[in-house]
Amino acid sequence: MKTSVRLIAYATGLIVVFAGAAGAGRAFGPAGKPAPAHTEAHAVADEHAGHEATVLPAGLQVTQAGYTLSPLTTLFMSGKTQTFAFRILGPDGRSVTQFTPEHGTELHLIVVRQDMSGYQHLHPVRAADGTWSAPVTIREPGAYRAFADFTPRARAENMVLGVDLTAPGDYQPRLLPQPTWETTVDGYTVTRAGEPQSGAASWLTVSVSRNGQPVTLEPYLGSFGHLVALRQGDLAYLHMHPQAGTPAGPDVTVNADVPSTGAYRLFFEFQHGGKVHLAEFTAVTGAGHTHN
Template structure:
């Protein structure tokens, strides 16, 4: 993913309240929550303003963010499945088209894939990192099962095979119909737990400045020192800004086989936040043949959050991989 994260943003209006139905099925146009439509700025331009600390900016955007546009540099994300039904397994189909409207059929491989697909809910509670397959005519498809109704954003991260082409992250809206209950952004916490693993976050995001994020993986109180390569690294990190789902650019520090990068317990990334505000980080890592996802809420410009005790009761976590 251009080795890393790129936060994406989008906005559209959602008129739904707790207990009401979100959409009526596949025949309706997609709707999303919590904000006004986003302008189609150039890649890296500022996103629509929002309250500070909830994805808003502080007067300027100093770092490009991806996924805010459906079209860029002559390429367009054509989402053929804009509506799904929550809780039902559906095949998501889409095509990347060039300036002449033709389907793109040749891509550069990055992190073992021609294209990376991320699906995230508007409230950043549900996250999916999908690995679609491409047909000869350029149509991409992948099964997806979204557990909750509401607005989602689909991000396609790719680089066309054309010489000199730039890496792009294009975004489109997706609606999951069904009974809708909005969720709040999880509170910042320096520790995430998933599938029996504990991941501790050290470091913080800084608006307009590169900073290091270190994530330490352990299981049963013991550091995990035998992480397995996943998408060309020992971890894959995606960051999305709350409020508009801007896709953040993140880069892993080191890679398997370089002679210096160890297979855990720490995984290091460098990231630059485009603005102050709240962000959701999704770390994918592979151990013993299984991919796991740990999610964190952080605030750019704020001091790192100390680890907190695990909340009581069942927790919904990112749970995000489909291959």
């Protein structure tokens, strides 16, 4: 047999050997153990696990259900007022221009620092091409999070997308204030009754008084008060809605279900005397605790 023929036969033999080994590897898996069959039950379980993995608290994703929060500005200089511009891109990649108003506006914009200080609730203006813009004042350096809270007209459910912003400089994070039941702001005393709960229906009532006398809150964005809760650590976002049919008065009761135990910062906005005021609380639910 010629040398070239012998080489060809040898190479052919190697191919057969390696093919057999690969087949055995697929059949037995590592360490010679039989590889588990991917049955229909496994497929269903995998699909269910994938679905569960996508169920996240609001505000943790920049893209969800085909919609994307696309910022045109992410870098800010502390101590200055700058325009924050952004777009909401739809599943087709184009700017969304049709929204269903909720609480008196098409889109709520929340900006807050990572340590949950410097909270701002803004109402940007939308241009005809779908570009939103709002003046934002970043007072201190640090990492910030911007939340867009909206409902596209093509979608029945509300959604909240979040994106990171940066203000370079000497970042001095603040400790999360200890849990409190009462706070004062602009001469008003604001108290809360009830604690957020995870895994159970819960309600929280906020009451406002001034000089020891209860005040009658004025409608603000279609409600007598708005409460946003942010979870310490990842800033998971919850817009706690008041009970339907809440009468005018000093009290606002909101649904206080939260996705997990832990520490939350509560931001309650109310209007009285034609001016909007912001009261802040720290609340701890379940076995959660603050991390200083």
